[in-house]
Amino acid sequence: MMKYNYLTIEQLHQKLINKEISVEELVNESKQLAKDLQEKCNVFDYMIENPEIKEVNDNLLSGIPYGVKANYSTKGILSTASSNTLKDYVPFFDATSIVNLNKANAIIAQKTAMDEFGMGGTGTTARTGIIKNPWDHTRMCAGSSAGSAASVAYGVYPYALGSDSGDSIRKPAAYCGVVGYKPTYGMISRYGLFAYASSLDHCGVFTRSVKDAAIVVDNMKGLDPKDMTTWDSSNINLYESINGDIKNKKLCYIKEICDINNYPNATDELKKHLENFHNVIDKVRKDNIIIDEISVDEKLLATVASVYNIIAFAEATSNMSNLTGIIFGPAGSGASVTEQMKDHRTKGFSPLIKRRFVIGSYVLQRENQDRYFKNAQRVRRLIVEKWKNIFKDYDAIILPVSSGPAKKFDDKSIIDGPTKILEEHLQIGNFGGFPSITIPCGFVNDLPVGLNITGNIFDDANVLNIAYAIESKMEYKNQIVKEVK
Amino acid sequence: MENLHVVIGLEMHCELKSNSKVFSDGRNAYSDTANINVSPVDMAFPGILPVVNKYCVEEAIKMASILHCQIPDVMIFDRKNYYYPDLPKGYQITQCSKPVGINGYLEYDSGNKIKRAIIHDIHLEEDSASLDHLNNTSIIDYNRAGVPLLEVVTEPCFNCAKDAVSFLENMIKIYQYTNISDADTKRGQVRCDVNVSLANEKGEYVTPRSETKNVNSLGNIFATINYEEKRQREAYFNHSEELVQETRRFDEDTQTTIRMRTKVDAIDYKYFIEPNIPPFKIEKEMVDKIVNDIPELPLSRKQRYLNEYKLTEEDANTLIKNKDLSDYYDECIKIGIDKQIASNWVTVNILGELNKSNISIKDFYITPNYLKQITDNILNNNISSKQAKEIFAKSILENKEPNTYIKDNTQLSDESYLRDLIVSIINNNLAQKEAYLNGKTNLFDYFVGQVMKETKGKANPVITKKLLRDLLNK
Incomplete structure (x- = not known):
C-alpha cells in the first residue's frame, strides 16, 4: 500500500524533481503511516495536523517530511520534551538546527515522544505513556529518542532528529534497526535543544542509511553565534566525502567489551549478538581493512556509568532549574512563590527525574563536590585521554551496541549486572564529544541489533565513510520494520 | 571596658555600561517600561545558551588592572545555583573558580588622607530581574535580568564607616572616569553587601560577622555600618542578644537592619563551571591594549x-x-x-x-x-x-x-600716537600717496589697511580716517 516509505533521501528527491510524486502525496503518506504507528506504538508526543508544505528545490531535503524529537524548540509547534512541566509550551523561536533545515525547505511532520527531557534509556517515561518498539510491541525502543527511532524504522519519513547525551540516539537506533549518528560536539548548534546535560548533549539524526545521515547533518550543522561551543565546519561536506574506500583504514575493538568469556552468565541473546558482531568484523576484514583487538583496563571501563551519572545528573539539576512554572509551563499553586515552584515541579516531573535531581544535587553539595563531581570530571578526562590515544593508532573503534536486541519491558536486568559495560560504553562518545554512529548489523531472534563506530573529534567524514563501507557489506541498508509481534 | 573597633568588608556590585547584556543580545538599557529589553536568553526559555559579551570582559579586565589585581590567563565562568523568582534560569552565571582579578588593592582618599583598601577579588556576573512587591501581588521586570555586573570584594580592611563610604565614593568616580559604568546610585546601579564585625585591640574578632545584603545608597551603607556596630557592641557588652553569623537586610524606614537567615540556614550554591562557555585565553596583548586606554x-x-x-x-x-x-x-x-x-x-x-x-x-x-x-x-x-x-x-x-x-x-584712540604712525606709513608709501592725490581715491582704503595692520586692528577707525584724510592731503 505504501509506496515511498522504503526510499532513501536521494531517491525521494529524484522522484520529487521528476514530479513522479508531489510533496502533498509524500506528506499524506507520512501522515497515514504516523497514524498507524501511533495506534500501535504510541511514539509521538504531538501530531501535526497540517504540516507546512514547502517547495522542492535543489536541496536534497526540500519537500521531504521529517520527525523532530520533542526537546527541540520549534516555533509555533508544541514542544514539551515529553514532560508535564512543558505540556502547554509552544515556543516562539526555532532551534538553530531547525532554522537550518527550514532553509533547506525540509518539512516538520511530527514531534516524537521521548524519555522526559532526555533522561532515561527506556522510552517509558514520556508524559504520553510508554513508547513501544515497532518490531515487537512487548519490547522497548531504548531511549531517550525512542519516538524518533521508531518512526524512522517504520518509514514514517526518511529521517528524524534526536539528541544524545549518553547514548540516546545510538542505542535506540540499534534497537529499532536504523542508523543513528551523533556528530562531533559543537558541529551542530545546541541552541534551542532543551538542555539535559550541557557538556554531554549532542544533536543528531536517525536515518535508514549512512548516506542519508550525512545529508541531514550537512544541513543541520554550522557555526552558530548563539552557541559558543560550535565550531566552523564549512570545509566539511559529509555527503560528498563518502566514497566507500576504506582500504588500509585501521579499526579496533575492545576485548574487555566484546569477549563472550567476560560474561559467564550470558543469555542466549547476548551470545548470538556477540557472535554476529564477530562475524560482521570477519566479513569486513576481507576488504583490506585492519581490525585489531585491543585491551583497555577493566577498572577504567567500570567507571563509565558512574562518571556519566554524576556529571549528567549534576548538570541536569542545574539546567532544569528554569522549570518553575513562573514564566512558562503550567503554574503551580500554593501560598508563596516557593510553594508554587515546588508544586509545579512535584506534579510535573516523573519519579525517575526526581531521583536524578536528588543525586545531582547531592554530588554538587559543597561537602560532596570534590569526592563525586570533581572526581567524575577527573576520570572523564582520563577516559577521554585513553580514547584519544587509541585514535592515534586507529581511525575508529568498532563495538557492539548493548547486550542484544531490544529489551522486554519487564526485563529487570537492564541497568545492573556484568553486561553493564556493554550497555554503557557509548557514553564515552559523549565524554569526548566524539563522532559516533550506530548502524544495523544483523538480527538476533528476528530482532535487529546494531554496531557502533566512534572516531576522534572533527573526524566525522572518516567515521561516516567507514560506516558506509561496512553498511555496504551487509544487507540492512534502508530496512523497514518487519513486525515480529 | 574592652576597647573594640569595627571591621568592615564590602562587596560592591556595579552595573556596567554596554550595548547588550553580558550573556545575551538583549539591550542593556535602563527603562521605565517593564520587560522591553529582554531576549529569550534573559528569561531562560528552554533551549537558550549564554554567549559572553566580549566588551564586558574587556571592561572587567580594565577594572581588574585598575585595582592592581592578578588577571588569570583563561576566562572561566561558574554557575551559582539557587531558586528565586527574579532568577529565571535558577542559576546566576558568575565567576568563582577563576575571577577576572584577584589579590589587588586600591589607594583611596578618605578625609584628604590616602588609605589602601585590599581587594580580595573582582568578578563579572549577570544581574537578576527586578521584583516589585505590591499589596497582594508581586511583579517581575526582566529588563535588568542579564545586565552585566562587576562585583568587587574587599578584605575586611575598613575600620570606620567613613573610610568604607569614602572607598565607595572613590570607586564610583573611577567607574565614571573610565566610562565602565555611570555608577548612578539613584538608579540602583551600585549596590553593596556590607560585612561588619567587631575586633579588639589585638585585631581579634570578638563578634561574628553580619552580612547586610543589597544596600543601595551611600547614606544607607553608612547607616548600616553604624547600626551594626551599635547593635554588636550592645550585644557584646550588655548581652542583649546572642550574636551569630548571619545575613541581614537594611530597613530604610527604621534605619536598622533585620535578620534574614543565620549561617545554619545558609544556602549551598553548588557552584560549578558553566559548561556552555568554553574557557578562553586572555592574551597579554589584549590586556596591554586595555591598560593603555585607561x-x-x-x-x-x-x-x-x-x-x-x-x-x-x-x-x-x-x-x-x-x-x-x-x-x-x-x-x-x-x-x-x-x-x-x-x-x-x-x-x-x-x-x-x-x-x-x-x-x-x-x-x-x-x-x-x-x-x-x-x-x-x-x-x-x-x-x-x-x-x-x-x-x-x-x-x-x-x-x-x-x-x-x-x-x-581696547581701541587705540591716542591721536598723537596714531598721527606719528600714519606719518611714517605715508613716508614709506610716497608713490601710493601721489597716485591717490592724482585721483586713485580707492587707495585711501589701502592706507587704512596699513594702519590696521600696524596696530593689529586696534586703531580707532574714526580717528584713523580723520587723520589720514588730513595728512594725505597735506
Whole structure:
C-alpha cells in the first residue's frame, strides 16, 4: 500500500524533481503511516495536523517530511520534551538546527515522544505513556529518542532528529534497526535543544542509511553565534566525502567489551549478538581493512556509568532549574512563590527525574563536590585521554551496541549486572564529544541489533565513510520494520 | 571596658555600561517600561545558551588592572545555583573558580588622607530581574535580568564607616572616569553587601560577622555600618542578644537592619563551571591594549593638582568631582593658562555658570581657548578683572567669542600716537600717496589697511580716517 516509505533521501528527491510524486502525496503518506504507528506504538508526543508544505528545490531535503524529537524548540509547534512541566509550551523561536533545515525547505511532520527531557534509556517515561518498539510491541525502543527511532524504522519519513547525551540516539537506533549518528560536539548548534546535560548533549539524526545521515547533518550543522561551543565546519561536506574506500583504514575493538568469556552468565541473546558482531568484523576484514583487538583496563571501563551519572545528573539539576512554572509551563499553586515552584515541579516531573535531581544535587553539595563531581570530571578526562590515544593508532573503534536486541519491558536486568559495560560504553562518545554512529548489523531472534563506530573529534567524514563501507557489506541498508509481534 | 573597633568588608556590585547584556543580545538599557529589553536568553526559555559579551570582559579586565589585581590567563565562568523568582534560569552565571582579578588593592582618599583598601577579588556576573512587591501581588521586570555586573570584594580592611563610604565614593568616580559604568546610585546601579564585625585591640574578632545584603545608597551603607556596630557592641557588652553569623537586610524606614537567615540556614550554591562557555585565553596583548586606554584616574589628578600645581585641597577636590570638568581644567593648563588662574575661573565662575544654567561642561560655550582670550587680556592689562567678568557673561549670553568684545574695549584712540604712525606709513608709501592725490581715491582704503595692520586692528577707525584724510592731503 505504501509506496515511498522504503526510499532513501536521494531517491525521494529524484522522484520529487521528476514530479513522479508531489510533496502533498509524500506528506499524506507520512501522515497515514504516523497514524498507524501511533495506534500501535504510541511514539509521538504531538501530531501535526497540517504540516507546512514547502517547495522542492535543489536541496536534497526540500519537500521531504521529517520527525523532530520533542526537546527541540520549534516555533509555533508544541514542544514539551515529553514532560508535564512543558505540556502547554509552544515556543516562539526555532532551534538553530531547525532554522537550518527550514532553509533547506525540509518539512516538520511530527514531534516524537521521548524519555522526559532526555533522561532515561527506556522510552517509558514520556508524559504520553510508554513508547513501544515497532518490531515487537512487548519490547522497548531504548531511549531517550525512542519516538524518533521508531518512526524512522517504520518509514514514517526518511529521517528524524534526536539528541544524545549518553547514548540516546545510538542505542535506540540499534534497537529499532536504523542508523543513528551523533556528530562531533559543537558541529551542530545546541541552541534551542532543551538542555539535559550541557557538556554531554549532542544533536543528531536517525536515518535508514549512512548516506542519508550525512545529508541531514550537512544541513543541520554550522557555526552558530548563539552557541559558543560550535565550531566552523564549512570545509566539511559529509555527503560528498563518502566514497566507500576504506582500504588500509585501521579499526579496533575492545576485548574487555566484546569477549563472550567476560560474561559467564550470558543469555542466549547476548551470545548470538556477540557472535554476529564477530562475524560482521570477519566479513569486513576481507576488504583490506585492519581490525585489531585491543585491551583497555577493566577498572577504567567500570567507571563509565558512574562518571556519566554524576556529571549528567549534576548538570541536569542545574539546567532544569528554569522549570518553575513562573514564566512558562503550567503554574503551580500554593501560598508563596516557593510553594508554587515546588508544586509545579512535584506534579510535573516523573519519579525517575526526581531521583536524578536528588543525586545531582547531592554530588554538587559543597561537602560532596570534590569526592563525586570533581572526581567524575577527573576520570572523564582520563577516559577521554585513553580514547584519544587509541585514535592515534586507529581511525575508529568498532563495538557492539548493548547486550542484544531490544529489551522486554519487564526485563529487570537492564541497568545492573556484568553486561553493564556493554550497555554503557557509548557514553564515552559523549565524554569526548566524539563522532559516533550506530548502524544495523544483523538480527538476533528476528530482532535487529546494531554496531557502533566512534572516531576522534572533527573526524566525522572518516567515521561516516567507514560506516558506509561496512553498511555496504551487509544487507540492512534502508530496512523497514518487519513486525515480529 | 574592652576597647573594640569595627571591621568592615564590602562587596560592591556595579552595573556596567554596554550595548547588550553580558550573556545575551538583549539591550542593556535602563527603562521605565517593564520587560522591553529582554531576549529569550534573559528569561531562560528552554533551549537558550549564554554567549559572553566580549566588551564586558574587556571592561572587567580594565577594572581588574585598575585595582592592581592578578588577571588569570583563561576566562572561566561558574554557575551559582539557587531558586528565586527574579532568577529565571535558577542559576546566576558568575565567576568563582577563576575571577577576572584577584589579590589587588586600591589607594583611596578618605578625609584628604590616602588609605589602601585590599581587594580580595573582582568578578563579572549577570544581574537578576527586578521584583516589585505590591499589596497582594508581586511583579517581575526582566529588563535588568542579564545586565552585566562587576562585583568587587574587599578584605575586611575598613575600620570606620567613613573610610568604607569614602572607598565607595572613590570607586564610583573611577567607574565614571573610565566610562565602565555611570555608577548612578539613584538608579540602583551600585549596590553593596556590607560585612561588619567587631575586633579588639589585638585585631581579634570578638563578634561574628553580619552580612547586610543589597544596600543601595551611600547614606544607607553608612547607616548600616553604624547600626551594626551599635547593635554588636550592645550585644557584646550588655548581652542583649546572642550574636551569630548571619545575613541581614537594611530597613530604610527604621534605619536598622533585620535578620534574614543565620549561617545554619545558609544556602549551598553548588557552584560549578558553566559548561556552555568554553574557557578562553586572555592574551597579554589584549590586556596591554586595555591598560593603555585607561585615562588618568581622579586620585592621581588630585595629587598632581596639589603637589605640582599647588592648588588648595578644596579646589582640587572640586576639580576632580567629574572627569569632564577635570579634563576641561587640564586642557586649560595645556594651552597655557596659569594653573591658579584657571582653577579660579573653573571652580568659581564656570561652575557657578554651569549650576545656574544646569548644563554640563561639555555643552558650555566658553571653551578653554575662549577662556584663554579672557585670561591673556587680563595678564596684558588690556582689560580689568571686572571687565573680564563682564566679557565672560556677555560672551555666554550672545554666543560670541570673548575677543569680539575685547577689541571694542581696547581701541587705540591716542591721536598723537596714531598721527606719528600714519606719518611714517605715508613716508614709506610716497608713490601710493601721489597716485591717490592724482585721483586713485580707492587707495585711501589701502592706507587704512596699513594702519590696521600696524596696530593689529586696534586703531580707532574714526580717528584713523580723520587723520589720514588730513595728512594725505597735506
